[in-house]
Amino acid sequence: MNLEVITTGDEIVSGITLDTNFHWIAGRLTELGFNVGFHTSVGDNRELILNALEVAGKRSSVVIVSGGLGPTPDDLTAEVASLFFGVPLELNKEALYMVEERLREQGRKFLEVNKKQAYLPKGATVLKNLWGTAPGFQFENKGVTFFFLPGVPKEFKAMVEEYVIPYLNKRCPNRDVYRVRTIKTFGLRESEIAERLRGIERKGIKIGFSPSFPEVHIRVVARGKEVDSLISETVNDIASRLGDCVFSTEGETLEEVVGKLLFQRGLTLSVAESCTGGLLAHRITNVPGSSNYFNRGVVVYSNESKVEILGVPEEMISSFGAVSAEVVKAMAEGIRRISNSDLGIAISGIAGPGGGTPEKPVGTVFIGMSHGKGTESKRYLFKGSREEIKILSSETALDWIRKFILNDV
Incomplete structure (x- = not known):
C-alpha cells in the first residue's frame, strides 16, 4: 500500500515555514511499518492543488492532505477537493456545529467567515477536530482514500493519531515489523566512521549516515517479521567498533x-x-x-x-x-x-x-x-x-x- 502526503501553503513552498508536518508524519508512519511513497508540496493555488490531487489519485492508495481548511480566502483545499471529486461543495451541518462548539469553548465569537470551514464536498465523512476550529474530512474516490486535515501542526498530528493511523492499522494488520535505532556519535568524521564500519552490512539491515553538526548519527533500519535480535546485534557491533565516540544507542541527546x-x-x-x-x-x-x-x-x-x-x-x-x-x-x-x-x-x-x-x-x-x-x-x-x-x-x-x-x- 503506497501512501502519499500533500502539504499545501504558500508559506511552505516559499521557504518561510518549515514543513514540519511532513517531517513528522513520514517518521511516524515509517516507524509503524507503512511505506510513504510520495510527498508533494504545493502553494495556495487552485490549479496546482488540483493537479497534485489528480497525480496522487493515480499512483497512491491513501493520500493525506495537510492545510488549507481555514476561514481565509487563501484556504482553498475543500473547494478544490469538491472540484476534483466532481461533487458540489455544501454546508455540512455536522461540521458547522463542530465549528460553533469549538469557538464557544474558546470563548470566541462565531463570525460569518467561520462558516467557510463547514463547507465540505458532498458525501465527505467529517473528522471532528478537538484541537482547533477547522474540521477535517475523509473521502473515498475510485478506490483511493483521501484524508484532508488542518495544517496547524498540533491539530494535524492529533488528527493523524486519531483518524489516519487507526484506519491504516485496520487496513494493513499483518504488515512487516519496522525497527529503527539511532546511534549518536561525537568526535569522528563521517568518513572515519564509514571506514571503521566497513563490512558490517547484514541481510535485512540498512545502515545510513546522517551528519547533524557537530555529531554524526547512524540509523540502523530493519524490516521483517522478527528483527529485534538482528537490529540489537548490529547496534552492538557498531558501538564496539566506534568505542567511546558513541554516546547513545537509543537516540538520546x-x-x-x-x-x-x-x-x-x-x-x-x-x-x-x-x-x-x-x-x-x-x-x-x-x-x-x-x-x-x-x-x-x-x-x-x-x-x-x-x-x-x-x-x-x-x-x-x-x-x-x-x-x-x-x-x-x-x-x-x-x-x-x-x-x-x-x-x-x-x-x-x-x-x-x-x-x-x-x-x-x-x-x-x-x-x-x-x-x-x-x-x-x-x-x-x-x-x-x-x-x-x-x-x-x-x-x-x-x-x-x-x-x-x-x-x-
Missing part, C-alpha cells in the same frame, strides 16, 4: 546522557561560561529533571566578572590572558567552590570573527574541569563560524563530562 550519568552517580554540576554565553547551561537545563544535578551556571564574559564572581586573580588574567589554561582552571575551581558542586566546568575562548592573534587564533578555546581529585584544562582549536565554535565548545565540554564520569568516577 548528549545532554540527556550526561544528565542521566550525573543523576545515577549522585553528582552535582555547575558551569562558568565566557565565549559560549550560557549555551552549555541552556543545553543542560533543556533536560527535564536537571534540577536534581545542576546547581548553577554563570556567564562571566568580562574580565571583571571573572574576578568579582569567581575570584580569578587579576594578575593571572594580565599575565596569561582571559583565554588561557591558567584562567580557565581558576574559573572551574571558582565555580565549584562558590556552588559547592562535585564538578565545576569552565569555558573561555575566541569565537570570532575577530579577536584572534597568531598565538591564539580565532577558534582557540580552553575548557577546564575541577573535581575532587584536582583541576585540569584542555586546549582546542575549532574551525567554523562564531555559532559553530560556540556549539563545538559546549558539545566538547559535555562529552568531557560524560567520559570523565564513565572512566574516573
